[in-house]
Amino acid sequence: MRNLALVTAALVLVGPFAARAADKPAVDPAKVDAAVIAAFPTAPPEWHSRFVQDETMKECSLHENSPPKAVADAIQKRERARIEYPADGKLVGDWKEGEKLAQSGYGLRFTDYPPRRVNGGNCYACHQLTKAEVSYGTIGPSLLGYGKVRNFSEADTKAVYEKIYDAQAAYPCSNMPRFGANKVLTVDQIKDLVALVMSPESPVNK
Ligand code: HEC
Incomplete structure (x- = not known):
């Protein structure tokens, strides 16, 4: 033995x-x-x-x-090369919708077939985001205050959009899913998530 x-x-x-x-x-x-x-x-x-x-x-x-x-x-x-940008050039959507998506792990599981609603981003499975949500995973870094400590800069806002669209464009062999490139989330959903992480009104930055 x-x-x-x-x-x-x-x-x-x-x-x-x-x-x-x-x-x-x-x-x-x-x-x-x-x-x-x-x-x-x-x-x-x-x-x-x-x-x-x-x-x-x-x-x-x-x-x-x-x-x-x-x-x-x-x-x-x-x-x-796979990253697609919003047609209207605006990268920031509605953080309230972004928070719902960050909370939702719906999509691509056996029980989600055939699809009955839109896919979620499941961000809390790996990241801390708002202070109010105490249940979160730690595979990824905490994103609490992420936009605030970056002065809500345009360059960082673009980087967050790109990170969510295709995590491996920023970090090859990242453990984070390629949400946009793999058609898990739409461009509009990604904009809402960018708002959650980067907008001054978002509870992530309060
Ligand atoms: C399976 C785990 C996982 C999920 C789910 C996930 N991430 Fe990540 N994320 C990571 C890891 C790990 C990193 C660290 C850098 C890397 O490996 O790419 C990261 C990095 C990031 C970064 C950059 C952080 C920095 O240090 O600058 C942002 C922004 C981000 N994630 C946002 C999100 C959002 C928004 C969602 C939901 C749509 C999400 N992540 C879902 C694992 C995940």
Whole structure:
């Protein structure tokens, strides 16, 4: 038993380094894909595209989320090109709607199919935002006072829009979902979330 544990520990430790040295996956990606698809036998056909990793996800998996600089630069360039801006040029919507979206984890789960309402952003799952909401996750940094400490600057407002639209344009292999690029949220919903984070009236900045 003890030997088995040691061998397992050795494999866990050596595996990633061996893979990185060769710069190719330790396990055949086709096998991984087949296992993932087999794990969701009742998934509707509309979901099958979600089983396939895009180029960025593949690269992040291959490099265990710490890509070398050249790969990171390529990811950033590719993801940046996917960002679409509002037609009217206004990046800030309604923070009250943004707060509802930040609270809502609705969308893309099995129980949400077929969709019955709009997707949420689930921001509180990873971030602190308003003081009033005491239940929040800590995978991402606290966003309490985010706009205020940045003097509500235009450059930071744009950066927040871009961050929510495509988190990997700012930070390759980020754990934050690419809400706009992956069509989880619409441009208008993202504007409402920008308002929640960046507007002086928002409780995030009170
Ligand atoms: C699954 C976790 C997760 C979710 C959900 C998530 N984020 Fe993030 N977010 C992160 C992480 C982790 C970071 C830190 C930087 C990075 O890795 O990209 C981050 C960074 C940010 C930043 C930049 C912070 C800085 O340091 O400048 C903003 C703004 C942000 N998130 C807003 C949001 C909003 C708004 C939502 C909801 C639409 C959201 N996030 C949902 C994980 C998440």
